[in-house]
Each structure stands twice: as C-alpha cells, then as structure tokens.
Amino acid sequence: MASNSGFTMVLPTLNGKNYERWQVQMKVLFGYQEVLDVVQDGFQAVGDEATEAQRSLFRECTKRDCKALAMIHQCVDDSNFEKIAHSKTSKEAWDILGRCYAGAEKVKKVKLQTLRREYELLQMKDEDTIADYFTKLRSLTNLMKGCGETMKDQLIVENVLRTLNSKFDHIVVAIEESKNLEDIKIEELQSSLEAHEQRIKERSLDRDPEQALQARFNKKFTSQGNFQKKIKGKWKGEKDKGHEGSRQEPSSSSSERISVNGQALKRNKKKLDKKKIQCFRCKIFGHYAFECRTRLVNGGAEVEARLAQENESDEDQVLLMVTTEKDNTKDDC
Known part of the structure; x- marks a missing residue:
C-alpha cells in the first residue's frame, strides 16, 4: 500500500x-x-x-x-x-x-509461436459470457504484444466474430452487413454483443414459466397414461389366467400332450421306466401312444405291430408281426 x-x-x-x-x-x-x-x-x-x-x-x-x-x-x-x-x-x-x-529473443519467439496457436484455436464456449470471452481474448493478445507481436484491431474484431457461439450467428451477420469492420473498435463490438446477450437472456426468462407449465402438464398426462396401461395390463393378465384355467384338459388329453412332445420325452428316455407305462390306444404296457404301431386300414381291418422287449435288457428287441383279416363276403342266397 x-x-x-x-x-x-x-x-x-x-x-x-x-x-x-x-x-x-x-x-x-x-x-x-x-x-x-x-x-x-x-x-x-x-x-x-x-x-x-x-x-x-x-x-x-x-x-x-x-x-x-x-x-x-x-x-x-x-x-x-x-x-x-x-x-x-x-x-x-x-x-x-x-x-x-522475459528471456532472450529466441525464447520470446518460441513463446510467441505457442501463443499464436492458442489464439488461432480460441473458441467461445457455451458457458462463457461475452465479458468473459473478451477478457480471455485481451489477456492472450497482451501476452502476444509483450513478445513483440503486432496486433491490429481489425484482425481481433474478425477473430471475435469468427469464434463466437452459434447463438450469436444472426448478430454477427447483422454487424458484418451494417458496419465496416475496418472502423469498428473492440470496445464498441463488445458493448453491442453484450446488449444482444442481455436481450437473449430476458427472452429466455420469459419463456421459462411457459416451459415449466408445459412440463407439468406433460408429466401429469404421462402419469395418467401409465396408470391406465397398468390397469389394462392387470385386467388382461387376469383374463388370460381365467382362459388358461378353462382350457385345462383331463388326464387323457394330458397323455396326448405327452405324445405331441414325444421328442422331449425321448431325451429323458433313460430316466423313465416304460414297463409301467400303458398306451391309451392299444392298452398295452411298455410304450407311449406316439410309439404305438397300430394302424387302421381297409375299412376296419386292423394291423398291429408289437414290439416285444425282454425284461433283462432293453437293447435286445424282437419284432413280431400279426395280421388279422375279417371276411365281409355275403353268402349267396
């Protein structure tokens, strides 16, 4: 002090x-x-x-x-x-x-090259205000001038207009069309951009209550829609459960489902004892209905094929074929 x-x-x-x-x-x-x-x-x-x-x-x-x-x-x-x-x-x-x-002249040149690259890559970020961005720009240009760089106001103004945020594009176009960039000063450009920035902020504040009301309405509508879907899905689930209960079949129909899913049962063949299984078609123990060889031919003539299995081993099998025919000829009077 x-x-x-x-x-x-x-x-x-x-x-x-x-x-x-x-x-x-x-x-x-x-x-x-x-x-x-x-x-x-x-x-x-x-x-x-x-x-x-x-x-x-x-x-x-x-x-x-x-x-x-x-x-x-x-x-x-x-x-x-x-x-x-x-x-x-x-x-x-x-x-x-x-x-x-400060260093020697060589050190200044190296430092100046670094500052030039930083100046060329400088870009206004979304969270930056006009005042903050111009402060960064001035600090960088002052460092470059301290290293011997000559910075003209026209080049700085052009760089500012080129690196502003996209929300200022319409303002940049208006400035370029209405003013001569060779005569405009950096301070004048900053004041003009700050005035437009303040106007954009005021308009965004005016739209905030409307957006909040719209968001509240959408949230309420969505919650009501989800509640209706939940009730509808619950009713549909109970309805489907009732239909499934009404479609239950007796023990004979369950045997048919077993025959339809014969391939699944074949995979579990070693776990099941077929000696205690009775075929519902021919009433003979030892096989399922989908494995039965019985067929009906010639208007009622029944051809049966039986697969005999020995009690000692399931691998030794003998195939017996028995054929019965009924004579339906009528006696001549």
Missing part, C-alpha cells in the same frame, strides 16, 4: 507467473513517481573534477534511483527478492528480472 498526496494505491507483486502484467503496471508507477528514465537508462557517476551543478544533479539522480529500487523491493515476493538483493541500482535490478522472465 502506497500513499502520496492523499492518493492510495495497491502495489502489484511479482510472483513468477505474472511478469508481463507486472512490468506494465510497474512502468506506470515509475512514470507516476518520475523515476522511469532512471530505471530504464540509469545515470552516470561524477568524478572528483565535477562541477557543483553536476554534483547536485548526481545527488538528485541517486535519490530518485533509491526511490525506484525501494519500489521494486516492495513489489516482488521473497523468491524474486533473493535475485535482486545485491543489486546496487534500480536499473540493475530491473534488468535482472527482465532476463529471468
């Missing part, structure tokens, strides 16, 4: 990451205190043969130099103070900090 003639100001502090901004602020402070020429150019010492006027000027320059050096000491953190602790003049301390952070 510094005070001079009732004017109070907060001194900037160099912390190792803000050198570009810090040096700009310090130059302004040096100019306010009338010591900028001493910091940048220094002063010459006088010899024993100097005149009284030269000695008086030297004392004045020394006083101003100590004042500038004290300001530099107050505007750096502890780590940076160690770098300039043994400096005798303000120019020496200023040059040491410049070499530490």
Whole structure:
C-alpha cells in the first residue's frame, strides 16, 4: 500500500507467473513517481573534477534511483527478492528480472509461436459470457504484444466474430452487413454483443414459466397414461389366467400332450421306466401312444405291430408281426 498526496494505491507483486502484467503496471508507477528514465537508462557517476551543478544533479539522480529500487523491493515476493538483493541500482535490478522472465529473443519467439496457436484455436464456449470471452481474448493478445507481436484491431474484431457461439450467428451477420469492420473498435463490438446477450437472456426468462407449465402438464398426462396401461395390463393378465384355467384338459388329453412332445420325452428316455407305462390306444404296457404301431386300414381291418422287449435288457428287441383279416363276403342266397 502506497500513499502520496492523499492518493492510495495497491502495489502489484511479482510472483513468477505474472511478469508481463507486472512490468506494465510497474512502468506506470515509475512514470507516476518520475523515476522511469532512471530505471530504464540509469545515470552516470561524477568524478572528483565535477562541477557543483553536476554534483547536485548526481545527488538528485541517486535519490530518485533509491526511490525506484525501494519500489521494486516492495513489489516482488521473497523468491524474486533473493535475485535482486545485491543489486546496487534500480536499473540493475530491473534488468535482472527482465532476463529471468522475459528471456532472450529466441525464447520470446518460441513463446510467441505457442501463443499464436492458442489464439488461432480460441473458441467461445457455451458457458462463457461475452465479458468473459473478451477478457480471455485481451489477456492472450497482451501476452502476444509483450513478445513483440503486432496486433491490429481489425484482425481481433474478425477473430471475435469468427469464434463466437452459434447463438450469436444472426448478430454477427447483422454487424458484418451494417458496419465496416475496418472502423469498428473492440470496445464498441463488445458493448453491442453484450446488449444482444442481455436481450437473449430476458427472452429466455420469459419463456421459462411457459416451459415449466408445459412440463407439468406433460408429466401429469404421462402419469395418467401409465396408470391406465397398468390397469389394462392387470385386467388382461387376469383374463388370460381365467382362459388358461378353462382350457385345462383331463388326464387323457394330458397323455396326448405327452405324445405331441414325444421328442422331449425321448431325451429323458433313460430316466423313465416304460414297463409301467400303458398306451391309451392299444392298452398295452411298455410304450407311449406316439410309439404305438397300430394302424387302421381297409375299412376296419386292423394291423398291429408289437414290439416285444425282454425284461433283462432293453437293447435286445424282437419284432413280431400279426395280421388279422375279417371276411365281409355275403353268402349267396
């Protein structure tokens, strides 16, 4: 905190990451205190043969130099103070900090290339406001100017219009058609975009109550529809259950279902004992109805085939064929 003639100001502090901004602020402070020429150019010492006027000027320059050096000491953190602790003049301390952070010309060129790429890839995000986006843009352009880049206002304006969010497309078209981009200033462009941004926010706030009412109505309608579907599905399930109960068949029909699903029973052949199974068609034990060989032919003539199985093994099988015929010829009178 510094005070001079009732004017109070907060001194900037160099912390190792803000050198570009810090040096700009310090130059302004040096100019306010009338010591900028001493910091940048220094002063010459006088010899024993100097005149009284030269000695008086030297004392004045020394006083101003100590004042500038004290300001530099107050505007750096502890780590940076160690770098300039043994400096005798303000120019020496200023040059040491410049070499530490600004670097040589090659370092500036490398840094400038990185900043150029970042500037080209800069794009406004959905959550950014116009003020936030212009702050990012100004910070980046100031860093580029500190590295020796020449930035024209026209190029910055064109880049802003090209990288704005899509919701500002109609505003960009209007600005490009109605104004000359060579004459428009960055501040003028920002104020115009902020006015349109405020109008968009006001319209979105006006639509919010209507959207909330519509969402509430849709939610109520959906809940009623789901309730009706639930009741309908429950009634349908009970109806289907009643039909299934009414379609139950006696034991004979269940045997027919067993015959239809004969393949499934064949897979479980080893688990079932067919000796106790009676065929409902021929009434003989040992096989199912779908395995029965009985067929009706010739208007009532019955042909039966029996598969005899031995009690000792199911693998030895003998096939016996018995044929019976009925004589339906009539006696001649």
